[in-house]
Amino acid sequence: MLYYLFRFLEQYGISGSHMWGYISFRSLLALILSLIISAWFGERFIKYLKSKQITETQRDASIDPFGVKKIGVPSMGGIIIIVAILVPVLLLGRLRNIYLLLMIVTTVWLGFLGGMDDFIKIFRRNKEGLKGKYKIVGQIGIGLIVGLTLWASPDVKMNENLAYEKQGHEIVVKHRAEARKSLKTTIPFVKGHNLDYSRITSIFGEHRVAAGWILFVIMTIFVVTAVSNGANLNDGMDGMCAGNSAIIGVALGILAYVSSHIEYASYLNIMYIPGSEELVVFLCAFIGALIGFLWYNAYPAQVFMGDTGSLTIGGIIAVTAIIIHKELMLPILCGIFFVESLSVILQVYYYKLGKRHGVKQRIFKRTPIHDNFRTQQLQLDPECKYLIKKPKGAIHESKITIRFWITTIILAALTIITLKIR
Structure with a gap:
């Protein structure tokens, strides 16, 4: 306004x-x-x-x-x-x-x-x-x-963006004179990255x-x-x-x-x-x-x-x-969000996989992944098998937050x- x-x-x-x-x-x-x-x-x-x-x-x-x-x-x-x-x-x-x-x-x-x-x-x-x-x-x-x-x-x-070689190995980048609708998107780490x-x-x-x-x-x-x-x-x-x-x-x-x-x-x-x-x-x-x-x-x-x-x-x-x-x-860029979501998906899948064979199992102590770091060993289910038990002691959440x-x-x-x- x-x-x-x-x-x-x-x-x-x-x-x-x-x-x-x-x-x-x-x-x-x-x-x-x-x-x-x-x-x-x-x-x-x-x-x-x-x-x-x-x-x-x-x-x-x-x-x-x-x-x-x-x-x-x-x-x-x-x-x-x-x-x-x-x-x-x-x-x-x-x-x-x-x-x-x-x-x-x-x-x-x-x-x-x-x-x-x-x-x-x-x-x-x-x-x-x-x-x-x-x-x-x-x-x-x-x-x-x-x-x-x-x-x-x-x-x-x-x-x-249109890239072409000017002289020798020098790359010059120009753009199309006229803007238009496009379905292109950027791919990271790739030279011809669209x-x-x-x-x-x-x-x-x-x-x-x-x-x-x-x-x-x-x-x-x-x-x-x-x-x-x-x-x-x-x-x-x-x-x-x-x-x-x-x-x-x-x-x-x-x-x-x-x-x-x-x-x-x-x-x-x-x-x-x-x-x-x-x-x-x-x-x-x-x-x-x-x-x-x-x-x-x-x-x-x-x-x-x-x-x-x-x-x-x-x-x-x-x-x-x-x-x-x-x-x-x-x-x-959103790697933390991605890992948080992935940890939950893997935890659920691994738990259900064990349930089919009558085994109580988990990958992490807790999910999303940030909860894994503040969960103490004493809080774990003794009947459940955990692939990852580290860290053994609970880390204070303020420290976990700053590290994230x-x-x-x-x-x-x-x-x-x-x-x-x-």
């Missing part, structure tokens, strides 16, 4: 109004504003949650040895994150930008879905929350909306492009569902998900910025995506909101984000990566480096 106001005032020569045309100015302003909102609004919202008894009522001591201290801590704190994202974005973003609109819809959609889950857990005293099938339907729904919009919208275009979905569907002959877009929509649904569930599983310790997601947000912000700048895109030999600079404004608000939330969510937590926050965070990360054609880099943050920093740096390592 303010963007359009000051652009209008610029026509009349109002001093300073031209600043609103700079993406760096609006992005940093969004970061500061979201930090202030999450800190100021967060304190008041936590008091409100406490007054209405919207708090944790029970914790499983066998999984969380520090859980007794967390009973009575307010939940649904994800609302703080959502408000701190949306207010700066609505004030400072170009609301006619298709990518920004998709991010706003994703935030509201998954925030509502997660909020329904938290509502059932807290107000109806149902520990299971919203049924899994309804969560999946909601995640598939937003994935379908995003995928079809990117397919159908005439505003979704990009200039493909994958075209329509090539995968080439067996459909003249219909390969349409089939490629269908494959793209399916991929979008899968990525949104997988990453939002991964973030949800990662949200099990004070400050864990918020810290990891803020780091991932910084990496995505860098990728979005270089993708929106034709010179940087040429230098890094990546696709130039006009209009994606508005994602930088959104991601700066996203990072600021998470850092502000950490003020209250770091150990010992004064508030939990709940599914309201974790599902929204995962969806934002997934949709951003899809928009800038970097979805195949998410297994590296460090791992995510390394993975984020590796993701950026992949643009040059091919």
Whole structure:
């Protein structure tokens, strides 16, 4: 809103109004504003949650040895994150930008879905929350909306990067003069690093492009569902998900910025995506909101984000990566989320495999994987066989959280480096 106001005032020569045309100015302003909102609004919202008894009522001591201290801590704190994202974005973003609109819809959609889950857990005293099938339907729904919009919208275009040898072994990268719709996406570590979905569907002959877009929509649904569930599983310790997601947000912000700048895109030999600079404004608000939330969510937590926050965070990360054609880099960038999800899948599969043969067995002491590090030997089932019993003693969750943050920093740096390592 303010963007359009000051652009209008610029026509009349109002001093300073031209600043609103700079993406760096609006992005940093969004970061500061979201930090202030999450800190100021967060304190008041936590008091409100406490007054209405919207708090944790029970914790499983066998999984969380520090859980007794967390009973009575307010939940649904994800609302703080959502408000701190949306207010700066609505004030400072170009609301006619298709990518920004998709991010706003994703935030509201998954925030509502997660909020329904938290509502059932807290107000109806149902520990299971919203049924899994309804969560999946909601995640598939937003994935379908995003995928079809990117397919159908005439505003979704990009200039493909064309590399050719100039003299000797010097590679010069240019972009197509005209932006057009494309099914290409970036593959990390590969020199000719663009994958075209329509090539995968080439067996459909003249219909390969349409089939490629269908494959793209399916991929979008899968990525949104997988990453939002991964973030949800990662949200099990004070400050864990918020810290990891803020780091991932910084990496995505860098990728979005270089993708929106034709010179940087040429230098890094990546696709130039006009209009994606508005994602930088959104991601700066996203990072600021998470850092502000950490003020209250770091150990010992004064508030939990709940599914309201974790599902929204995962969806934002997934949709951003899809928009800038970097979805195949998410297994590296979101490696922590990936490992958390994989640990649960392997644990369930291995347990069921043993059950068929009458053997009680598990791979880890607990899953998701972060719970494995805070589970003591005394808490293990003596009748169950464990493949991995290390560490023997429980590690304090604040140390586990920081070590996961460090791992995510390394993975984020590796993701950026992949643009040059091919």
